[in-house]
Amino acid sequence: MIYFIIFTKYMKTKKRTTIYDIAEKLNIAASSVSRALSNSNHVNEATKKLVLKTAAELNYKRNNLASNLRKGQxxxxxxxxxxxxxxxxxxxxxxxxxxxxxxxxxxxxxxxxxxxxxxxxxxxxxxxxxxxxxxxxxxxxxxxxxxxxxxxxxxxxxxxxxxxxxxxxxxxxxNDNEQASLEAVSHIIEQGYKRIALLEGPQNLDIFGQRKKGYLAALGKYNMPVLDELIIENAWTKDLGAEATRKLLNLAEPPDAIFASTSDFSALGVLEVALAMGIKVPSELGICGYSNEAFTEITSPSITTIDQFSxxxxxxxxxxxxxxxxxxxxxxxxxxxxxxxxxxxxxxxxxxxx
Amino acid sequence: MIYFIIFTKYMKTKKRTTIYDIAEKLNIAASSVSRALSNSNHVNEATKKLVLKTAAELNYKRNNLASNLRKGQxxxxxxxxxxxxxxxxxxxxxxxxxxxxxxxxxxxxxxxxxxxxxxxxxxxxxxxxxxxxxxxxxxxxxxxxxxxxxxxxxxxxxxxxxxxxxxxxxxxxxNDNEQASLEAVSHIIEQGYKRIALLEGPQNLDIFGQRKKGYLAALGKYNMPVLDELIIENAWTKDLGAEATRKLLNLAEPPDAIFASTSDFSALGVLEVALAMGIKVPSELGICGYSNEAFTEITSPSITTIDQFSxxxxxxxxxxxxxxxxxxxxxxxxxxxxxxxxxxxxxxxxxxxx
DNA sequence: TAAATCATTGCAATCGATTGCAGATTAAAA
DNA sequence: TTTTAATCTGCAATCGATTGCAATGATTTA
Structure with a gap:
């Protein structure tokens, strides 16, 4: 009685073919197989072809662990x-x-x-x-x-x-964050906005420091005062952006533009709060985000932002x-x-x- | 797009410490080092501590290539x-x-x-x-x-x-795509929509076939006819969704709802075309997408969709x-x-x- | 024809960590 | 004190591919 047993499920025990298997089958040295597989010119063309053919037949796959270990990369x-x-x-x-x-x-x-x-x-x-x-x-x-x-x-x-x-x-x-911020804020100023708020991110990350610098540079360029009450720390999520906006818009002298330098999510928070408060964007409040998230194109109004070419x-x-x-x-x-x-x-x- | 460049000298890579280095320094066998590092209980506690200490001193990092090669995983x-x-x-x-x-x-x-x-x-x-x-x-x-x-x-x-x-x-x-589609289309029907179009994806992918099945099942459940002219193949990007919508809305008897079973991007295309054509959503046209992309919450109107718990x-x-x-x-x-x-x-x- | 060159091939060491086996030391049991 | 068991350690093989070196035979050159 002959039984053919096929293991379909657990073949983890199955040994994979190595260069030694190929070498043995062709009765040549493993080194020759290796050379053939790596297309070295130190093997005879005929041998090379034979090895390649046998490798394909045996479904050989190089073990990169071994290869890399040996090659040191x-x-x-x-x-x-x-x-x-x-x-x-x-x-x-x-x-x-x-x-x-x-x-x-x-x-x-x-x-x-x-x-x-x-x-x-x-x-x-x-x-x-x-x-x-x-x-x-x-x-x-x-x-x-x-x-x-x-x-x-x-x-x-x-x-x-x-x-x-x-x-x-x-x-x-x-990214040249400073330059980008400078341009964004300059654009806002050129649109006639006078009191521009900044939502800034954690200052231990350089990028947020640079964006702030750009903001300050733009104000300087146009001889506009830096108003501390318009600069809000750590407003880099949608919720924090929304919260900051509520605070800002309830000031005695609220801003007429908000630069959410941290992210578009933050800008989205700004937009939602503004709309909920019945404040018109962009006529009464300008908004600019950062990152060019896909949704900035879709909101109404669509949000001005900065593309980072990610x-x-x-x-x-x-x-x-x-x-x-x-x-x-x-x-x-x-x-x-x-x-x-x-x-x-x-x-x-x-x-x-x- | 690339600008300033600063130069520094290239650093040569040095040899990393191995278990042999540790073994040599402590004058023990590499196998003992290995055992100590893998927290085997076949090493003396004192040796173990010594090895660990020395390993830290020499900034040893296990070479996983070698380890994995040996362990076969x-x-x-x-x-x-x-x-x-x-x-x-x-x-x-x-x-x-x-x-x-x-x-x-x-x-x-x-x-x-x-x-x-x-x-x-x-x-x-x-x-x-x-x-x-x-x-x-x-x-x-x-x-x-x-x-x-x-x-x-x-x-x-x-x-x-x-x-x-x-x-x-x-x-x-x-995902249980069929069930989700069934529920979505049932919901649309229950909202009173009568002519529901389907934007379907490549049918060689099972998921899109299943979503279509769900759509058909819902129509069946409510004894509604299947209208072939309302089923559009391969409309699974924003642009294809938009194109399909133009075609659908120009039919003699246009649909009053579109189920973009392929993606929210497709649904977005639908929405934009509808709004551009002056068709009111949801009163004149219902729209449902698939995937719960972040933007579906933000559009106006926001888009009904299906969350996949990705x-x-x-x-x-x-x-x-x-x-x-x-x-x-x-x-x-x-x-x-x-x-x-x-x-x-x-x-x-x-x-x-x- | 002898010497030199070239193309192929195999041997054996190597990369670094792991592990079965055996020997050595010590502690515990008889 | 002897026997047995337990603990610790080292040797050497192993994982699979790569490569320097040497050996072989073939080809070319002097």
Whole structure:
């Protein structure tokens, strides 16, 4: 009696074919198989073809763990962001993935949930994984940066983007936040708004400091006074934006424009409160957000905002790494900071003229 | 778009400390170091402490490539989705990440760009990477599924979610699309709409077939006729939704409601065309989308839609894998399908009564 | 024809961590 | 005191692919 037993469910025990299996079958050395598979020119063409054919037949898949261990590199880029499912970050990641994929690199992705404690764990995991490059945008409560120094000390290329630790000498890809804010606020002023409020984000993140600088610079440029009561700290969610707006609009002398420098979500909070209070946008109140979230185009009125070219930013990050790799042989110098100029997108919420 | 550039010197990578370095320094065997680091109880407490201390001093990081090679597992989950930066997928990924992180697993993420050709490459890459589990949501033009069978044949746990190949016996996490559609269309009918159009997606993806079934079931339930001219194929982007709407609203007998079963983007296209044509929503035209994208809450009127619990779906996927792992010793095997019941979110765009 | 060059191939070490086995030391039981 | 058990440690093989070196035979050049 003959039984054919087929295991469909649990085949984890099944051994995968290795170069040794191919070598044995063809009665040649494993090294020749390896050379054939990596298309080395130290193998006979006939052998190469034979190996390739047999590999296909046996459904051979290279074990990258072994390969990478031997070669001392992992062809892997680690990415740490606060949240994967925030529009800006998912776009950056998409950009990184697109560029990396072309070069045969894989992405390992972690989220810090805006917590430094988790950020540190993520970074350590990625160091353990022997990523070749680590890309990070800092968590909001990130204060010291020993864990990043650690990345460098382990010989891993570190690239920071957007929310960067300025004092660390690493490759960086950032937006020119100050310039963008300057342009946005200038535009608001040119539309005839006189009392412009600022919703600012956590100042321990450089980006928010820069946006504030741009705001102040614009006021300075047009000789307008800086009014402290119009500057609200930490208003970077929709709810906080709404709350801040209620406070602002109940002032004796309320603002006639609000620059939500923190995010479009914050701007959305502003808009909703204004509409609920019967205040007309843009005639009585101008609103400008930051990030060009998809919804800013859809609200009524549509919201003026700033596009950060997030997918492009991701591609830039990845290509910066590859460029750095190409350069690695010489002792020559390499570019350290790439600044992408964001673009002001003027929509209805600030159009008072014309 | 790229501007100022600062130069710095390239840093040479140095050799990382291994267990041998620790062993040498303490004059013990590498195996003891390994045991100490993995908290085995086959090492003396004193030795263990000493090793841990020295490891910290030398800034030792385990080389997971080597560890995983030896152990025959990678503690890595591969994820393939059409686009990382689509709301639904980025949410699912965030959910997977959250659950995986807790178990010490890492995520490798690829995007198929809705192309089967790229999907196949991604899958092969992940097999090469020796992921322990591969999670996938199929590309729109995915037709045959040899590459998925390949995953199984390589002993990798395969989990499909949302856009699944029904005929493949794998773990699956899906939405109950039919039930959700049934409820949505029933709601529309109960609001008094009589001629309900359907915008349907590529029927080679099961999910869109199921949504259509739900639509038909609802019509049947209320004894309403199925009108072929009100069913539009492949209208699953904003532009295609808009185009379909123009066609529908110009019919001799136009619909009084449109169920954009494909996506909220499609529904948005419907809304914009309707408003541009001066048709009142919801009184003259009811609109229902699918997915509960953030913007559906913001449009005026806000759009009725269906929430898929995407983050939860991601967590479910990951936990399904871990549960399967815990079970691996037992002989019994039931290819599990977990169906998550989506939730109808009624908003203004379909509220004719009350 | 002898010497030199070239193309192929195999051997064996290597990457770093893990683990079965055996030997050594110590503690506990007889 | 002897036997047995328990604890600790090291040796060496292993995971799978890569690569420097040496060896083989073939081809070319002097």
């Amino acid at each position: 992992s062809k892997t880029i680690g990415v740490v962001v606060p949240f994967i499912n925030q529009n800006f970050f998912s776009n950056v990641i998409a950009g990184i993935e697109e560029a990396s994929y072309k070069k045969g690199y894989n992405l390992i992705i972690c989220q810090s949930n805006e917590l430094q404690s988790k950020e540190i764990k993520c970074v350590n995991t990625l160091i353990n994984q022997h990523v070749d490059c680590l890309v990070i945008s800092l968590a909001a409560d990130s204060s010291d940066h020993k864990h990043l120094q650690n990345v460098i000390d382990n010989g891993i290329q570190l690239i920071q983007f957007d929310r960067v630790a300025g004092e660390l000498e690493t490759l960086k890809v950032i 997918v492009y930013m991701g591609k830039t990050v990845a290509n910066l790494y590859f460029q750095e790799m190409d350069n690695k042989d010489g002792t020559e110098v390499a570019p350290q900071i790439i600044s992408i100029k964001p673009k002001l997108i003027v929509r209805t919420s600030t159009k008072r003229n014309g | 990678s503690k890595t989950i591969g994820v393939v989705v059409p686009f990382i930066n689509q709301n639904f997928f980025s949410n699912v990924i965030a959910g997977i990440e959250e659950a995986s992180y807790k178990k010490g697993y890492n995520l490798i993420i690829c995007q198929s760009n809705e192309l089967q050709s790229k999907e196949i490459k991604c899958v092969n890459t992940l097999i090469n990477q020796h992921v322990d589990c591969l999670v996938i949501s199929l590309a729109a033009d995915s037709s045959d599924h040899k590459h998925l069978q390949n995953v199984i044949d390589n002993g990798i746990q395969l989990i499909q979610f949302d856009r699944v190949a029904g005929e493949l016996e794998t773990l699956k996490v899906i 983050v939860y779906m991601g967590k479910t996927v990951a936990n399904l894998y871990f549960q399967e792992m815990d079970n691996k010793d037992g002989t019994e095997v039931a290819p599990q399908i977990i169906s998550i019941k989506p939730k109808l979110i009624v908003r203004t765009s379909t509220k004719r009564n009350g």
